[in-house]
Amino acid sequence: MLDILMGILAGLWESSGLAGLIEQPQKLILIGVSFLLMYLAIVQKWEPLLLLPIAFGMFLSNLPAVLEEDYMFHAAFWTQEQTADWFWSVLHDGGLLDKLYLGVKLQIYPCLIFLGIGTMTDFGPLIANPKSFLLGAAAQGGIFFTFVAAAALGMTAAECGAIAIIGGADGPTSIYVSSKLLDGANTNLTTGTIALAAYAYMALVPVIQPPIMRMLTTKKERAIKMPQLRQVSKTEKIIFPIVVTLIVTLLVPSAASLVGMLMFGNILKESGVCERLVDTAQNALMNIVTIFLGISVGATTTYDNVWNIQFIFVLFLGAVAFSLGTACGLIIAKIMNWLSGGKVNPLIGSAGVSAVPMAARISQKVGAETDPTNFLLMHAMGPNVAGVIGSAVAAGVLLSVVAY
Amino acid sequence: MQLMLSTNCLPLLAGGSIPGDTHMDGAQVAGVLTAGLGVVFAALVLLVVLIFLFGKLFELINGRKKQKETAKVTEKAPKAAPVQKKPAPAPAAMAVPAEDADEVIAVISAVVAMMSTQDGTTYQVRSVKPAAQSLGGRAVWAMDGRRQNVAPF
Numbered sequence: 001m002l003d004i005l006m007g008i009l010a011g012l013w014e015s016s017g018l019a020g021l022i023e024q025p026q027k028l029i030l031i032g033v034s035f036l037l038m039y040l041a042i043v044q045k046w047e048p049l050l051l052l053p054i055a056f057g058m059f060l061s062n063l064p065a066v067l068e069e070d071y072m073f074h075a076a077f078w079t080q081e082q083t084a085d086w087f088w089s090v091l092h093d094g095g096l097l098d099k100l101y102l103g104v105k106l107q108i109y110p111c112l113i114f115l116g117i118g119t120m121t122d123f124g125p126l127i128a129n130p131k132s133f134l135l136g137a138a139a140q141g142g143i144f145f146t147f148v149a150a151a152a153l154g155m156t157a158a159e160c161g162a163i164a165i166i167g168g169a170d171g172p173t174s175i176y177v178s179s180k181l182l183d184g185a186n187t188n189l190t191t192g193t194i195a196l197a198a199y200a201y202m203a204l205v206p207v208i209q210p211p212i213m214r215m216l217t218t219k220k221e222r223a224i225k226m227p228q229l230r231q232v233s234k235t236e237k238i239i240f241p242i243v244v245t246l247i248v249t250l251l252v253p254s255a256a257s258l259v260g261m262l263m264f265g266n267i268l269k270e271s272g273v274c275e276r277l278v279d280t281a282q283n284a285l286m287n288i289v290t291i292f293l294g295i296s297v298g299a300t301t302t303y304d305n306v307w308n309i310q311f312i313f314v315l316f317l318g319a320v321a322f323s324l325g326t327a328c329g330l331i332i333a334k335i336m337n338w339l340s341g342g343k344v345n346p347l348i349g350s351a352g353v354s355a356v357p358m359a360a361r362i363s364q365k366v367g368a369e370t371d372p373t374n375f376l377l378m379h380a381m382g383p384n385v386a387g388v389i390g391s392a393v394a395a396g397v398l399l400s401v402v403a404y
Numbered sequence: 405m406q407l408m409l410s411t412n413c414l415p416l417l418a419g420g421s422i423p424g425d426t427h428m429d430g431a432q433v434a435g436v437l438t439a440g441l442g443v444v445f446a447a448l449v450l451l452v453v454l455i456f457l458f459g460k461l462f463e464l465i466n467g468r469k470k471q472k473e474t475a476k477v478t479e480k481a482p483k484a485a486p487v488q489k490k491p492a493p494a495p496a497a498m499a500v501p502a503e504d505a506d507e508v509i510a511v512i513s514a515v516v517a518m519m520s521t522q523d524g525t526t527y528q529v530r531s532v533k534p535a536a537q538s539l540g541g542r543a544v545w546a547m548d549g550r551r552q553n554v555a556p557f
Binding site: 128130134136141143145147154157158160161186230233235236240243244248251252386390400403404 | 450452
């Protein structure tokens with residue numbers, strides 16, 4: 001009787017997570033990191049809507065188990081070739097987070113998030129001042145120069161593309177590109193590590209940008225007051241998403257999914273006849289997809305994928321990408337200011353980084369430091385939303401030139 | 405031209421589609437940099453031109469609509485002229501601006517009357533004139549409204 005009891009207890013112990021923890025103590029490090037991220041999300045409020053689900057996904061996937069079937073996420077699935085049998089094995093043998101991660105792998109979640117973003121974006125300031133598109137394009141210099149820097153550090157093409165897209169300062173775009181480029185690639189980088197770096201740096205935009213803005217502009221330039229934007233008609237706002245979708249999809253078809261969904265959401269909003277759909281896209285759909293995306297992406301951050309030199313490179317190059325994007329936008333804005341005879345405040349150039357609306361707020365804040373009566377917010381929103389389109393186009397370019 | 409618009413131009417500009425697992429040489433990296441920035445700028449410049457042209461077109465259409473409406477109002481005005489009475493004389497001390505002047509003056513007078521009851525001094529509104537618009541061409545109230553709206557940022 002005692003033998004049987006001891007046998008049962010031994011069996012329970014061997015299949016328990018505590019035994020798994022003794023076998024793989026390194027998982028404690030990632031669990032600790034997940035606690036830190038939860039602190040940053042909850043207490044410091046760093047992009048909590050995504051960072052908290054990512055942190056909890058990291059926590060769940062790094063909780064040790066001994067038996068394979070007890071794991072919520074199996075990293076081994078996601079390095080295999082995606083055949084019909086593979087799909088079946090994920091659905092049959094995978095954990096909950098494996099099944100939720102299918103939405104990332106099939107590029108569904110980022111596109112649905114872009115749909116929701118489209119319903120919440122007002123392109124009026126951009127339509128009123130189309131030159132803002134140039135600032136949105138300029139800020140994507142951060143992506144391509146970071147690509148060069150990553151290549152200089154000896155990374156493969158897929159790794160370079162996945163890291164460079166962090167410079168787009170757009171979470172869904174980063175996830176979309178990295179999930180495609182890193183699919184089946186022989187690398188320790190995962191969509192989770194890229195997403196983690198992207199959202200962490202997006203939260204740090206108020207820290208990264210202002211010193212660069214002050215360094216690259218003079219006080220006189222920061223004090224420039226821009227003329228008021230013209231009124232944009234409803235018809236223009238309806239035609240805009242159609243035109244953008246047409247042009248971008250013809251030039252860069254690989255960006256069609258992101259830009260198409262962004263503009264679909266926008267035309268739903270601007271049409272004024274689909275209020276229920278807009279309400280769903282802005283609220284319920286965005287929230288559901290954000291939960292699924294965050295927790296499943298966080299689950300990909302296992303010890304092997306995070307605790308290596310490449311993750312250090314990701315953190316370093318992420319900062320480089322954001323800084324270069326800010327600098328490129330500011331420089332082009334200075335050139336536009338010079339060509340226009342002093343009518344463009346260069347501070348709006350940094351808003352081309354597509355962290356909407358944070359980057360525009362920072363342009364307003366830094367401008368107001370020099371002159372409190374200077375209201376740059378709406379002028380900065382133009383480049384800010386142009387940056388969303390620009391980063392989606394840049395993503396399409398990366399997906400076109402790097403085979404996956 | 406057809407090649408430039410082709411979806412295949414990007415890999416060609418980058419020196420061929422680059423396999424994901426390769427370590428790139430300088431030429432490939434330069435190709436990606438050039439192709440990437442070039443295509444992003446080209447796409448957005450095209451959008452700038454198109455949106456600018458659409459904007460001008462709509463301004464033209466709206467301008468013509470306003471001209472038609474103004475012409476209709478002008479046709480009606482001569483018919484209405486014979487029935488116009490002499491407007492009531494404004495208070496001698498008031499210089500009245502354009503629209504909604506009566507409501508604005510009433511509000512200002514009410515506030516001034518309240519001030520009189522608070523400190524016992526009798527105040528009289530002698531004239532109401534638009535404030536000088538020296539702050540970037542914007543009215544003072546509009547400026548204050550903007551200041552309040554962006555203060556949280």
